[in-house]
Amino acid sequence: MATTYGGYMGKVLKIDLTAKEVSEYPFSDKERELFIGGKMMAAKILGDHLKGTEKAFSEENMLVITTGPLTGTGAPSASRFNISTLSPQTGYITSSNCGGHFGYYLKKAGLDGLILTGQCDTPTWIEIQNEKVTFHHADDLWGLKTSETQAALDDRLRMKNGRVRKNGKICIGPAGENRVLYASIVSNERGSGRGGTGAVMGWMNLKAVCVGGNKEIPVYDKEKMVKHTQKWFRYLRRHPLTGEQLPKLGTAGLVSSMQMKHILSTKNYSSGQYDEFEKVSGERLAEAYQIVNKGCLTCPIRCARTVEVAGKQVKGPELETLVLLGGGILNNDLEAVLRWNYELDELGMDTISAANTLSYAMEANEEGLWDNGLRFSETEGISRLFEDIAYRRGIGDELAQGSRRLSEKYGGKEFAIHAKGMELAAYEPRKAAGLGLGYAVSNRGGCHLNGGYLVILEGLGLSVNQTTYHGKADLTMMFQNLMEMISATGQCLFTSYAFFPSPLMRHPNAWYTRLVNAALPYCGFAVRLMNKYPELLKLHLPVFHHTKGFEYATGMKMSFGHYMRCGERGYNLEREINRRFGVSADKDILPARLVKTLQDSEDPRSKVPLEKLKKVYYHARGWDRNGLPTEKLLKKLQLEQI
């Protein structure tokens, strides 16, 4: 449906793959005001269709690909797009965010989003050029790895003059084709990694989607937007996290800090420190392997690394992969991690879930629960094992199910490190209580970002007491809402780090930083007040450029309080959809290792005080004791019709 707002193309297409029919999906301006875009827009679409009885691999499921209103407007780090679906890993809604070019080109094709339903009768790829959809046979692409697929598609999009028509692509690799439950969707070198979106695309018999066009992406007030964007870029470039640490070391630069703070997941989360961490650290990566750092479209942060492996220039690993395929399996061979990272991207598989499933299997073997031949620190044959997972061969067929299902079959649930069926990220939460809560309550399962990423206060940025529960529940809620909204607008979550004023990050030993560290756990009431009465914050914060940027791009009024309220609406919407699939307090859990076993036997607080945190969190959110949004809350958030 056409829109009066800037930033939007005003059209969402629904493609029925079974019938090969294309139609416009109605999405009104009223819905844009409430659900903005990205993962929130996708949740609204899924919420209007899912009843709670559907399965991930079924005609009733949908793959909803959406952009945000800032995608492609020139705002910093705003080339993102989102893929939401019913996850085959968790059985609940998942949303997976991706950088690269696809989001920008989807809008150039004239679309804010794509809804894919049904199943092609034969392998297919879809071409969308200026809203026109063409179905192509993909028999000869089926079986190709992700970079081979994208190269073959470029050949098909070659024009008479020999140049490739400008386009954005998403595709799956063999893991998606074979429905590995944690298969990813890949776009250039980037991945919509988590939750098994690639397996759903594989079930649909859909190998790839290419989009392109020459539509203009409208901006409500171009002049103000350009001026504001220049200021915003300068701010991000001057900030110590987005202007120095991430460009110089990438996310991998956190390994050393995590080691010092005892939150570096080691040997399947049995410890928070790895003796040989230096060999698999961000510093080592930068010194020995890095060729250059790279960024997505309009991104001043440029956090991605290009490294050289066996004479080939490939994308370097993110922190998660480095930690979980390093100390996570007691491997100190950095070159092996670089190689596996590349191979997993080529096969189209989430590196976090693949690594954690592997470390679970190693421990299950050591505990005598499952005779699979895998052992910690024995890394020979792992490349072959990853291929076996992708092609569902031998033991790989079992590993393709992920750690939850394996622990249900073989035992060892206490050390199958997942939440709601999705494996946790690389931060060991027993020394980061707030992040522990975030992992447990996150809508998509064991995710650090959807969990609120409180570890940025608990040692990786600020230095709030890591094990206290004071204030953590309220702060978790605040950061979840904030990140929900940033993601919905089409921007990278890394822009949220600028929310912390530069001096706090640059001067960790200054009196004011120490004061903030000491005071934050006692600010829960203020956060709750702000959440309850967002109208008190009808203003733009000087450190938070997002609200003004949103206004200039779209023409919608957006104060900081309103921004946070939109994020809260999105978070509750996903929770409400998950309620239909059986989510409540008893699903917000972590494995026993993290809540019952002390990380440090001499520190009684070195475990996640989950039940205590959940109680405060539910109260802060306005949920009932069973962890579900109340009718009053849904009405307040204008979600009563959902």
Next chain:
Amino acid sequence: MAKVKVRLYGVVRLKTGMSAFEAEAETLDGLKKQIPGVTPKEAKDLIVLVNGEKAGRRCQLKPGDEVVLMSPAGGG
């Protein structure tokens, strides 16, 4: 004067081009003046751990101590 081993992490390591060095100092303030290529103002903002524990600027060093100097880092 205590002879200590100093390890560097984060951006400061890239800046100095060194992963570790040995130094002689009585206090951390004294030690921070000896980091090659790092001004005293920059050194003031480094996070310091002595033998794995967070340490204040007036911390007295003992022979054989292992000191970690790390640039502030966050966000991943």
